[in-house]
Amino acid sequence: MAAGRVIFVTGKGGVGKTTITAALGLAAAGAGSRTLMIETAADGSLARLFQIEKLDSKPCWIADRLAAVAVDPQHLVRDYFSRLLRIPLLTNRLLDSASFRALADAAPGIVEFLLLEHVSTWVDASFWQRRQRFDLVIVDGPASGHMRKLLRVPRQLLGLVVAGPLRHAALHLESLLTNPDRCVVVPVSLAEELAVTETLETWAVLRQELFLPLSRPIINRVFPRRFSRSEIEKIARHEDGGPLFEAARYAIAMRQEAERHARALRRGTGKVPALVPEAFSGVITPSDLCRWGRRLLAELFTDAGWGTKPSGSRTHATH
Numbered sequence: 357m358a359a360g361r362v363i364f365v366t367g368k369g370g371v372g373k374t375t376i377t378a379a380l381g382l383a384a385a386g387a388g389s390r391t392l393m394i395e396t397a398a399d400g401s402l403a404r405l406f407q408i409e410k411l412d413s414k415p416c417w418i419a420d421r422l423a424a425v426a427v428d429p430q431h432l433v434r435d436y437f438s439r440l441l442r443i444p445l446l447t448n449r450l451l452d453s454a455s456f457r458a459l460a461d462a463a464p465g466i467v468e469f470l471l472l473e474h475v476s477t478w479v480d481a482s483f484w485q486r487r488q489r490f491d492l493v494i495v496d497g498p499a500s501g502h503m504r505k506l507l508r509v510p511r512q513l514l515g516l517v518v519a520g521p522l523r524h525a526a527l528h529l530e531s532l533l534t535n536p537d538r539c540v541v542v543p544v545s546l547a548e549e550l551a552v553t554e555t556l557e558t559w560a561v562l563r564q565e566l567f568l569p570l571s572r573p574i575i576n577r578v579f580p581r582r583f584s585r586s587e588i589e590k591i592a593r594h595e596d597g598g599p600l601f602e603a604a605r606y607a608i609a610m611r612q613e614a615e616r617h618a619r620a621l622r623r624g625t626g627k628v629p630a631l632v633p634e635a636f637s638g639v640i641t642p643s644d645l646c647r648w649g650r651r652l653l654a655e656l657f658t659d660a661g662w663g664t665k666p667s668g669s670r671t672h673a674t675h
């Protein structure tokens with residue numbers, strides 16, 4: 357069976373990573389891919405988008421071809437050491453919650469390494485097929501800083517470990533992460549100074565330092581373009597200060613701000629950002645998610661059918 361693909365969704369806190377994960381998941385499953393979304397934050401927000409109380413460490417099916425799973429780092433580490441030590445009592449002692457932090461501090465990168473290993477097992481073609489396998493795994497990743505740490509781990513290990521199974525595992529992860537046919541990082545931003553700056557910083561590390569494949573950046577929560585250029589000029593000249601004109605001026609300013617940030621992202625990344633609109637109702641519905649996801653699949657990858665490699669190289673905005 358062919359190996360599956362992985363998408364890592366990242367961005368500053370609160371920019372819409374979970375929302376974009378859900379949108380891409382629904383659209384990819386709708387287009388025929390067996391898709392798994394992985395919640396890493398343990399905040400239940402992915403589950404809430406699908407009206408599920410809580411995700412489990414085993415995948416649960418939430419729509420046709422679409423499953424979701426929660427990953428608890430402490431659970432991954434416990435699992436790893438119980439396989440290593442084979443004495444449950446010892447593992448429990450070692451990993452009671454106080455010592456867990458000490459262990460994670462003593463072996464930096466261990467949690468990240470186990471998380472990446474875990475992600476890869478859902479997409480690796482395995483002869484024995486002991487686990488379910490997915491065509492696509494979408495990781496609702498941690499915020500940018502932590503994501504950079506996560507994706508740097510295989511390279512760091514390769515610098516430290518010269519032989520043996522750990523080097524083998526690191527090589528395997530590195531080849532998955534750097535293969536544009538199998539992996540892509542999707543950076544999500546808002547039309548705000550801090551979010552854009554953080555996106556550009558992440559871009560520099562992931563692309564120029566780690567050589568990872570990135571898609572076009574996404575700007576989430578963008579105001580639609582409601583007025584033509586001549587209408588904008590007329591509204592600006594109009595002296596009416598009433599609420600309708602105020603609302604129109606606000607909408608125009610927000611749109612212009614988004615376009616300014618889109619230009620900055622384009623200059624910094626060389627790619628035209630894909631824009632996701634603001635849902636003004638305050639409630640994001642499944643049909644919003646499907647619509648945004650279908651559009652993003654088409655804009656971020658060469659084809660919406662997920663049949664060829666992610667390109668991220670289109671040169672025009674469609675929103």
Ligand SMILES: Nc1ncnc2c1ncn2[C@@H]1O[C@H](COP(=O)(O)OP(=O)(O)OP(=O)(O)O)[C@@H](O)[C@H]1O
Pocket residue numbers: 367368369370371372373374375376397401499576577578632633634635636638640
């Ligand atoms: N396009 C949108 N229109 C309106 N509201 C949105 C949109 N995208 C996201 N939101 C809202 O913004 C908030 C943050 O979104 P989300 O939880 O997806 O962000 P996040 O990056 O995953 O946050 P965190 O860093 O806390 O994990 C949520 O309340 C969500 O409903």
Ligand SMILES: [Mg+2]
Pocket residue numbers: 373374375397401496
């Ligand atoms: Mg989130």
